[in-house]
Amino acid sequence: MNPIAIRLLNQQLASPVFSDPADVVSHMGAIQAQEYRLMRWAVAMRTQKPSSQTFTKAYNEGRIIRLHLLRGTWQLVADEDYAWMLQLCAPKSISVIKGWMHSNGIDIPPKELASISDILCRTAEEKGSVTKEDFVEALSHKGITMDDHRLSYHIRMAELNGLLCSGDLLPTKATYSLASRKVSPHPNTTNEDALLMLTRKYFQSHSPATLKDFAWWSGMNTGDCRKSIETLSNELQSESWQGEKFYVHDSCRTRGFRKGQALLMPSYDEYLIAYKSRDIVLPAEHSHRAHSNNGIFHPVIAHDGIICGNWKPFGKKLEATTFTPDMQIENMNEAWRRYEQYQST
Numbered sequence: 069m070n071p072i073a074i075r076l077l078n079q080q081l082a083s084p085v086f087s088d089p090a091d092v093v094s095h096m097g098a099i100q101a102q103e104y105r106l107m108r109w110a111v112a113m114r115t116q117k118p119s120s121q122t123f124t125k126a127y128n129e130g131r132i133i134r135l136h137l138l139r140g141t142w143q144l145v146a147d148e149d150y151a152w153m154l155q156l157c158a159p160k161s162i163s164v165i166k167g168w169m170h171s172n173g174i175d176i177p178p179k180e181l182a183s184i185s186d187i188l189c190r191t192a193e194e195k196g197s198v199t200k201e202d203f204v205e206a207l208s209h210k211g212i213t214m215d216d217h218r219l220s221y222h223i224r225m226a227e228l229n230g231l232l233c234s235g236d237l238l239p240t241k242a243t244y245s246l247a248s249r250k251v252s253p254h255p256n257t258t259n260e261d262a263l264l265m266l267t268r269k270y271f272q273s274h275s276p277a278t279l280k281d282f283a284w285w286s287g288m289n290t291g292d293c294r295k296s297i298e299t300l301s302n303e304l305q306s307e308s309w310q311g312e313k314f315y316v317h318d319s320c321r322t323r324g325f326r327k328g329q330a331l332l333m334p335s336y337d338e339y340l341i342a343y344k345s346r347d348i349v350l351p352a353e354h355s356h357r358a359h360s361n362n363g364i365f366h367p368v369i370a371h372d373g374i375i376c377g378n379w380k381p382f383g384k385k386l387e388a389t390t391f392t393p394d395m396q397i398e399n400m401n402e403a404w405r406r407y408e409q410y411q412s413t
Contacts, residue, residue, distance in 0.1 A: 069307045071276045071348055072373035073325035074316065078273055079339055080114035081331055081370075083324040087116050089123045090131035094146035097269030098153070100341050101134050101142040104242055106334035106367070106381060109410065111144065113331070118410035127237045130250040134234035134242070135227040139287040140164040149269075150233070150247075151254040156262035158228040160287055165224055174218060176225070184212075184222045189231050189246060197235025197243040263288065267296040268317070271304060274342050276314035284344035312345075330403040331370040332379050340375070341365060350375040354391040371397045381407075 076082040079096070086092045092114045093099055101107035111132070112118035126132050133150050137143040140161040145153055169176065184207070191206040192198050203219060214222075223244065226232040233250050235243030257265075270282055283293040297304065297315060304315045333339060340346050340358060349370070350358055358375055359365040369377035369388060376397065377390040386404040390397065 069276065069309055069314070069316070070322075070325075071309060071314065074276055074320060074322055075274070075339070075349070076329075076373050077321040077324055078275055078317075080273075081339065082326070082329060083321075084114050084116050086114065088126065089115055090126045090146055093132050093144050094149060095269070096273045096338060097149070097266060098138055098143040098145050099338055100336040101144045102336040102365070103334060105240065106336075107134070107142075107144060108237075109381070109407070110334045110337055112410050113333075113406075117413075118406060119413040120411055121413060124237050127234070130252070133251060135232075136165075136224045137161060137228075138285065140168070140224070140228075147252055148254060149265075150251045152257045152262040152265065154228070154230055155256065156259055156266060157287065158230075160289075162225065162228050164287070165221065165228070169221055172217065174221060176218070176221060181222070181225060185226050185229070185231060187212075188222065188226050188244075192232060192235075192244055192246045193249075196249075197245050199238075199241050199243055203244075263292060263296045264299060267293070267300055268303065270342075271300075271315055271317040272319050274338070275316040275320045276307060276309070277343060278312055278314055278345070280344040281342070285342045327372050328398045329372060330397050330399045332381070332403045332407050333368050333370055333375075334381065335367050336365040337368075339370065340368070349373055351391075357391055369397065369400070369403075 080086060080092060086095065089111045092111050099107070099110055108120060108123045112120065112123050131147050133145050133147060134142065137145065137153060137157050138161070187206055187210060188203055191202055195202060200219065200223070207214065223232065230247055232244045233247040235245035266286060267282065270285060271277060274285070279290070279294055279297060282297070283290045286293060303318050305318065307314045307316060340350065346355065354375070357366070357378060358368050367379050367381050368375045369379050369390070376395060377388055380387040386401065388400065
């Protein structure tokens with residue numbers, strides 16, 4: 069088993085098969101979207117012809133939705149997956165967020181949560197897509213002031229309660245919309261079936277991966293994740309690699325990887341953040357260059373799937389450093405040209 073090649077292929081980082089950004093998001097199940105500007109590249113680089121305009125169109129049409137979901141963090145999900153994923157993941161994520169609130173000394177009583185949610189929703193209903201500043205203004209008209217941290221928790225809770233989701237795309241500021249306006253209605257499902265769908269999506273797009281990887285990414289209980297993997301045993305092949313048990317979905321591609329590929333990856337990319345253990349692609353001695361101990365991920369360079377450097381996404385020319393000073397990376401300029409072309413189309 070070549071875990072690096074299989075991951076590159078099925079994460080659509082080598083020989084991508086999709087042209088529509090929404091299809092990429094659906095295939096991946098959920099894509100980390102912490103960085104508002106670079107989440108677009110995280111999706112677009114997985115398409116056959118990366119295009120900023122194509123991503124924006126899918127996002128504004130509501131076929132790609134951004135909200136706090138898995139592990140209480142920012143995710144992109146496809147419209148058709150929004151309802152069942154929210155049903156499955158919201159309770160655990162709400163519990164996680166309440167834990168963060170408690171550790172920060174913040175308490176939001178149910179009465180306050182209901183009244184503020186009402187104001188947020190009314191503002192979104194009146195204006196369509198609204199920024200956090202619009203929420204602050206609406207609250208001030210009601211004589212309510214609160215710090216940004218507290219307001220952020222209110223917005224997250226409104227997302228996880230199915231009230232708010234992403235609005236239209238702006239260059240640098242996130243916007244919010246009523247979920248009922250942005251997302252198409254979809255039939256309900258059971259939590260058991262929803263977890264099976266999430267398990268299938270994860271291993272179709274992230275294989276090979278371990279039980280620990282899936283439990284980390286999904287934020288679900290390890291026991292429930294183990295049971296779901298066992299239920300899908302007819303679709304998953306287990307492989308032992310370096311003493312660990314990995315699962316590979318039957319639909320995964322294993323051919324099509326060619327050496328010599330350089331990738332300019334955004335911060336928080338699924339290639340790293342979606343796994344509990346990252347040492348397959350990231351040498352331990354360089355892990356601090358890719359992410360901090362408190363969960364801050366940086367833009368990185370991958371060569372033949374190995375993380376080997378950092379780059380700066382917002383300059384006018386390629387600015388890159390390798391972890392080993394004398395290291396030469398093939399096709400770096402070609403990777404930069406692909407990124408520049410994405411920005412201009």
